[in-house]
Amino acid sequence: MKKEKKKVGYYVLLWVVAVLFFLPVLWIILSAFKTKMEILAWPPKFFFVPTLDNFRDLFSRRIFITALTNSIVISLSAMVIAIMVSFLAAYAFSRLKPKLTGFMMFMLLSIRMVPGAATVVPMFMMYTALGWKSTHFGIIMFYAMFSVPFSVWILKGFLDGVSTKFDETALVNGAGHLNTMFRVILPQVKAGLVAAFIFNIIFVWNEFLFGFILGGNKVQTLPVALATETFTSSGMDWPYLASMSVINLVPLLILLFFFQKYLLVGMTFGTVRNEI
Amino acid sequence: MAQVAVPEAGKNSPARKIGRVQQFFSDDKRFLLVILLPVVLFFLIWNALPTMWMVGMSFREYSLTSATKIAHFIGLDNFVYLITSADTWSALSKTFLFVVGGVFFETVLGIMLGFLFWDSSKMPGRRFALTLLFSPMVLAPIAAGNYFRLMVNPNFGVINYLISLFNGGKAVELLTNASLAFPTCLCVDIWMWTPFMLMMTLAALGSVPKAELEAANIDRLGWWQKFTHIILPHGKYILMLGILLRTIDCFKTMDLVWTMTTGGPGNSTELLGIGLYRVAFQSLNLGRASAYALITLLIAIAFTSIFLFVLNRKNSAEEA
Numbered sequence: 001m002k003k004e005k006k007k008v009g010y011y012v013l014l015w016v017v018a019v020l021f022f023l024p025v026l027w028i029i030l031s032a033f034k035t036k037m038e039i040l041a042w043p044p045k046f047f048f049v050p051t052l053d054n055f056r057d058l059f060s061r062r063i064f065i066t067a068l069t070n071s072i073v074i075s076l077s078a079m080v081i082a083i084m085v086s087f088l089a090a091y092a093f094s095r096l097k098p099k100l101t102g103f104m105m106f107m108l109l110s111i112r113m114v115p116g117a118a119t120v121v122p123m124f125m126m127y128t129a130l131g132w133k134s135t136h137f138g139i140i141m142f143y144a145m146f147s148v149p150f151s152v153w154i155l156k157g158f159l160d161g162v163s164t165k166f167d168e169t170a171l172v173n174g175a176g177h178l179n180t181m182f183r184v185i186l187p188q189v190k191a192g193l194v195a196a197f198i199f200n201i202i203f204v205w206n207e208f209l210f211g212f213i214l215g216g217n218k219v220q221t222l223p224v225a226l227a228t229e230t231f232t233s234s235g236m237d238w239p240y241l242a243s244m245s246v247i248n249l250v251p252l253l254i255l256l257f258f259f260q261k262y263l264l265v266g267m268t269f270g271t272v273r274n275e276i
Numbered sequence: 277m278a279q280v281a282v283p284e285a286g287k288n289s290p291a292r293k294i295g296r297v298q299q300f301f302s303d304d305k306r307f308l309l310v311i312l313l314p315v316v317l318f319f320l321i322w323n324a325l326p327t328m329w330m331v332g333m334s335f336r337e338y339s340l341t342s343a344t345k346i347a348h349f350i351g352l353d354n355f356v357y358l359i360t361s362a363d364t365w366s367a368l369s370k371t372f373l374f375v376v377g378g379v380f381f382e383t384v385l386g387i388m389l390g391f392l393f394w395d396s397s398k399m400p401g402r403r404f405a406l407t408l409l410f411s412p413m414v415l416a417p418i419a420a421g422n423y424f425r426l427m428v429n430p431n432f433g434v435i436n437y438l439i440s441l442f443n444g445g446k447a448v449e450l451l452t453n454a455s456l457a458f459p460t461c462l463c464v465d466i467w468m469w470t471p472f473m474l475m476m477t478l479a480a481l482g483s484v485p486k487a488e489l490e491a492a493n494i495d496r497l498g499w500w501q502k503f504t505h506i507i508l509p510h511g512k513y514i515l516m517l518g519i520l521l522r523t524i525d526c527f528k529t530m531d532l533v534w535t536m537t538t539g540g541p542g543n544s545t546e547l548l549g550i551g552l553y554r555v556a557f558q559s560l561n562l563g564r565a566s567a568y569a570l571i572t573l574l575i576a577i578a579f580t581s582i583f584l585f586v587l588n589r590k591n592s593a594e595e596a
Contacts, residue, residue, distance in 0.1 A: 021467070
């Protein structure tokens with residue numbers, strides 16, 4: 001009986017820790033259901049009558065609808081391109097082991113370790129020169145490129161975990177390279193595809209700097225709209241900011257809930273595949 | 277070559293086409309080249325090209341505000357300017373402080389909380405609780421930065437309200453005070469990324485074999501001995517990877533701090549990324565910005581090499 005009680009106390013403590021970390025996020029979510037006066041009230045309002053006005057206002061704004069559509073189209077297309085390219089590359093690195101594998105994997109990883117502010121300058125110059133600035137194509141390909149390095153790392157980790165016996169069996173049964181790759185090996189690394197998707201979508205969905213510099217006013221994503229559209233002549237438009245932040249956050253929270261076990265794999269590029 | 281397709285395939289039938297495709301890929305080298313082509317193209321167009329552009333520009337005087345806009349060669353002047361400029365060193369030392377402070381607290385807190393969550397596998401609603409716990413990581417830094425600016429505002433911020441309850445009703449200027457702005461930004465970063473180190477700690481703890489822990493319990497080892505003799509040898513590489521990843525990411529921090537303070541007040545929160553952004557897009561001096569970027573690139577490559585070194589050690593330790 002005493003042990004039971006201790007266990008309950010322990011679980012309550014864990015919940016308290018989790019909720020403490022969630023509190024600032026919760027405050028943003030609550031603000032989205034407040035009026036502007038309530039958001040800026042002193043002392044802060046902990047109890048209030050929730051209103052959906054902010055969301056009504058939000059969905060009536062063309063800028064928001066465009067940004068939301070852009071975000072969805074851009075991040076999903078970038079993910080599809082990145083994962084296809086990465087799977088092919090990871091397969092090559094894992095199975096055919098070309099000479100410069102180690103070096104190429106290093107080059108890929110180092111791309112993503114560079115601070116965004118450093119790569120945005122040359123990228124801006126190149127995009128301006130090639131006329132890719134403010135085009136969907138340019139932004140999609142950029143985000144795809146940004147997702148490739150980690151996806152290759154994640155997928156190579158998974159492919160290395162698939163026994164080469166599968167390849168041999170396929171080969172003995174007369175399957176060509178393509179059949180082996182797509183019909184035999186691909187189904188074995190579905191978890192890797194999901195992990196690559198989860199990790200990169202979190203990054204791409206929230207990315208601001210490149211979207212802002214390369215997309216400009218014409219191709220705005222949600223984070224860019226969050227940063228640039230919420231200023232008004234009379235200061236910040238807090239209800240707009242809060243409701244848009246919530247719309248930006250909810251899809252990721254849902255992904256986080258349903259695909260939690262892939263988060264660790266993704267965040268460590270497949271180098272750590274233990275359970276949490 | 278294409279004539280010797282699969283025998284049972286008729287003319288122009290889909291099977292015959294597949295046969296051709298297979299034939300094309302039957303050569304190992306050709307297959308390798310084709311599946312590596314997309315990634316190589318990506319690399320060349322979106323990395324090699326801009327990087328070379330950057331290297332070329334870093335030796336030139338090129339400013340979007342100059343009347344001529346012609347980039348003429350000035351040798352190492354950009355680098356000399358940056359290395360002798362106090363701003364660069366101030367940004368470097370602030371970034372260093374930010375990285376050391378952020379990573380230290382995230383690691384210590386993350387490990388402590390990770391140990392707390394060690395035995396949580398049967399916790400009711402665990403998945404939901406972990407979603408809440410990890411939510412700071414998926415909040416857009418732009419949203420977090422903007423909203424923290426409101427929350428610490430001395431006139432209507434909830435955090436400042438809580439501070440005022442313990443401070444005799446007086447709110448504190450956090451972001452407009454040159455000595456407090458930096459620690460405030462650091463705290464927000466710690467809040468966002470401690471869950472990551474917690475997650476890594478859980479993974480590290482998960483890699484410790486149960487049998488060894490049971491043996492340690494039977495031998496009545498103290499917790500410190502258990503930590504140094506059993507948990508660390510198994511979990512240290514995962515923890516080191518976590519710390520390195522945080523170091524690299526912390527080094528890159530920009531949009532969070534930018535939205536909270538835009539580098540101010542004065543230059544008290546001007547990190548490397550923000551300094552670079554200013555040179556490039558406020559002074560519009562792209563030549564100097566390229567040199568700046570090249571310097572940060574070299575630092576980042578150094579970090580990456582260390583990361584890979586640890587990763588290799590981890591892999592060889594697991595194979596042994």
